[in-house]
Amino acid sequence: MIDHITIGVSDFDRSTAFYDQALAPLGVSRMFDVPEEHTDGVKVTGYGDDRPWFWLAEEHATRGLMHIAFQAKRQADVDAFHAAALRAGGADNxxxxxxxxxxxxYYAAFVLDPDGHNIEAVCHAR
Incomplete structure (x- = not known):
């Protein structure tokens, strides 16, 4: 199951203004701004209803590529994903x-696929 997705945007302020208004009728709102000290100064924000699942990031940070996270049931599954992805030719991220x-x-691992997309496995359970 897909846990969340991130898209790169060329003008962060313009895009957040757009999504703030466009998603409101759907019951989706901006819920979380990632502190910039955790993103090397890159602006990242999450939208959702009960939790953030649609994210925007400054395009220079994502290089215009997609980020997608898959839900894992256990932390061991996240570990196995990371190891398997590296064996398959992915790059550690x-x-x-x-x-x-x-x-x-929030327990996660990240790899870059052969095209440079940031692929994540995440487990939210203890």
């Missing part, structure tokens, strides 16, 4: 581990 700046139980 973040070793398995907790990312508490998202929430206390």
């Amino acid at each position: 973040g070793v398995p581990g907790l990312r508490p700046h998202y929430h206390a139980d």
